[in-house]
Amino acid sequence: MPDQVVTRFAPSPTGFLHIGGARTALFNWLYARGRGGKFLLRIEDTDRERSTPEATAAILQGMGWLGLDHDGEVVSQFEGAARHAEVANHLLAEGKAYKCFSTQEEIAAFRDAARAEGKSTLFRSPWRDADAASHPDAPFVIRIKAPQDGATVIRDQVQGDVTIRNDQLDDMILLRSDGTPVYMLAVVIDDHDMGVTHVIRGDDHLNNAARQMMIYEAMGWDVPVWAHIPLIHGPDGKKLSKRHGALGAQEYQAMGYPAAGMRNYLARLGWSHGDDEFFTDAQAREWFDLDGIGKSPARFDTKKLENLCGQHIAIADDAALRQEIQGYLAAANQPALTETQSGDLERAMYCLKDRARTFPELLEKAHFALTSRPIEQDAKAAKALASVSNGILNELTPQLQNVSWTRDDLEASLNGFAEARETKFGKLAGPLRAALAGRAVTPSVFDMMLVLGKDESLARLQDAAEKAQSS
Numbered sequence: 001m002p003d004q005v006v007t008r009f010a011p012s013p014t015g016f017l018h019i020g021g022a023r024t025a026l027f028n029w030l031y032a033r034g035r036g037g038k039f040l041l042r043i044e045d046t047d048r049e050r051s052t053p054e055a056t057a058a059i060l061q062g063m064g065w066l067g068l069d070h071d072g073e074v075v076s077q078f079e080g081a082a083r084h085a086e087v088a089n090h091l092l093a094e095g096k097a098y099k100c101f102s103t104q105e106e107i108a109a110f111r112d113a114a115r116a117e118g119k120s121t122l123f124r125s126p127w128r129d130a131d132a133a134s135h136p137d138a139p140f141v142i143r144i145k146a147p148q149d150g151a152t153v154i155r156d157q158v159q160g161d162v163t164i165r166n167d168q169l170d171d172m173i174l175l176r177s178d179g180t181p182v183y184m185l186a187v188v189i190d191d192h193d194m195g196v197t198h199v200i201r202g203d204d205h206l207n208n209a210a211r212q213m214m215i216y217e218a219m220g221w222d223v224p225v226w227a228h229i230p231l232i233h234g235p236d237g238k239k240l241s242k243r244h245g246a247l248g249a250q251e252y253q254a255m256g257y258p259a260a261g262m263r264n265y266l267a268r269l270g271w272s273h274g275d276d277e278f279f280t281d282a283q284a285r286e287w288f289d290l291d292g293i294g295k296s297p298a299r300f301d302t303k304k305l306e307n308l309c310g311q312h313i314a315i316a317d318d319a320a321l322r323q324e325i326q327g328y329l330a331a332a333n334q335p336a337l338t339e340t341q342s343g344d345l346e347r348a349m350y351c352l353k354d355r356a357r358t359f360p361e362l363l364e365k366a367h368f369a370l371t372s373r374p375i376e377q378d379a380k381a382a383k384a385l386a387s388v389s390n391g392i393l394n395e396l397t398p399q400l401q402n403v404s405w406t407r408d409d410l411e412a413s414l415n416g417f418a419e420a421r422e423t424k425f426g427k428l429a430g431p432l433r434a435a436l437a438g439r440a441v442t443p444s445v446f447d448m449m450l451v452l453g454k455d456e457s458l459a460r461l462q463d464a465a466e467k468a469q470s471s
């Protein structure tokens with residue numbers, strides 16, 4: 001086995017980056033990054049009708065969001081067509097492949113007859129052992145000479161040894177009659193030429209592996225390590241689909257999940273390391289191994305995702321969060337924060353990031369820091385304010401003028417005020433939240449006061465006091 005691990009992600013650019021694809025990319029990335037290896041990206045764009053540049057852009061965007069950086073240039077499979085044809089012709093010259101002149105009609109007739117006789121409908125070409133002298137001057141495809149007896153064993157790191165009887169493999173086409181390579185050939189050649197040592201991909205490709213092995217063997221190339229991972233299911237145990245919710249990685253960005261939380265969650269989706277649920281990127285890189293990938297499909301669980309996201313927000317660097325939130329707003333088609341707002345957000349971050357599971361939740365808590373006077377009260381806040389028309393705020397505001405703006409002094413002062421009025425601080429909190437933030441659910445009153453500073457806090461209290469009096 002070569003020393004350096006080389007993995008790859010090989011999406012077909014026919015749509016957005018599917019959450020399952022994102023997980024496949026992540027597994028490959030973790031495996032390579034944890035071993036000082038390389039992680040390559042190949043866009044499988046041989047299907048010209050279905051491949052679009054927009055889809056490629058969406059895949060790159062999704063991977064960029066998740067921080068799944070790849071090594072080297074992005075490889076276009078389509079651009080390798082000449083190389084793929086060269087290999088097919090090489091196998092032809094070696095007698096390991098042959099020209100097949102059977103027409104569609106002849107193949108259909110073969111299948112009908114086989115069906116009628118109750119035999120296998122796998123096409124057996126009459127041209128496999130035909131002498132070149134008998135070749136007509138007609139269009140042909142190049143087919144591989146598949147082994148006809150024995151068995152092919154896929155030594156899969158997830159599924160175990162999977163044995164396919166060779167009489168179930170047909171002489172698959174390598175090159176179409178128009179000279180274009182088939183996808184299955186292109187994958188093998190590209191993986192070989194790119195030096196891929198480990199193929200980690202969805203188990204919907206397990207059957208392909210048996211067919212791809214024929215090509216490796218015919219070329220005398222080393223077969224990569226296979227790891228076919230079970231697909232992701234919805235909470236109901238059925239294959240993940242639109243009806244379970246969002247499928248695109250970008251949709252999760254637009255919903256405001258932090259990339260680190262998403263990576264943690266996706267890594268846990270089908271892979272485990274003991275009982276660890278929450279872990280950092282560094283831990284994931286260190287721990288990730290093919291042994292920990294489960295054999296049965298993992299179920300997508302939004303609650304778990306949110307829970308992990310909350311934990312990642314809580315430990316994230318404030319400046320990094322500030323930047324990621326701008327990215328979220330752009331993805332969600334919402335206006336960006338101004339430089340001032342985003343600076344305010346960063347200063348407030350310490351009292352926001354605890355217990356916010358998503359960026360919308362965090363921004364809701366940040367409302368007090370992002371909004372400016374006059375503060376508009378939402379319905380709940382307005383109700384809290386209405387109950388202070390007795391002048392609490394009017395009395396309190398002047399008292400706060402002389403307080404030094406530290407947490408200790410503010411606490412002492414507000415508690416003292418509550419005591420003097422024979423009430424509890426809790427009773428003051430509602431009106432204060434309403435006055436400072438216009439919301440009923442906010443960070444603590446002290447945190448808000450400290451973040452806003454004395455002048456702004458007092459001005460907001462004053463505004464609310466006047467409002468309460470005039471209503």
Ligand code: GLU
Pocket residue numbers: 009010011012044187200201205
């Ligand atoms: N292009 C294939 C897909 O998007 C992946 C092929 C592979 O990983 O070998 O499903």
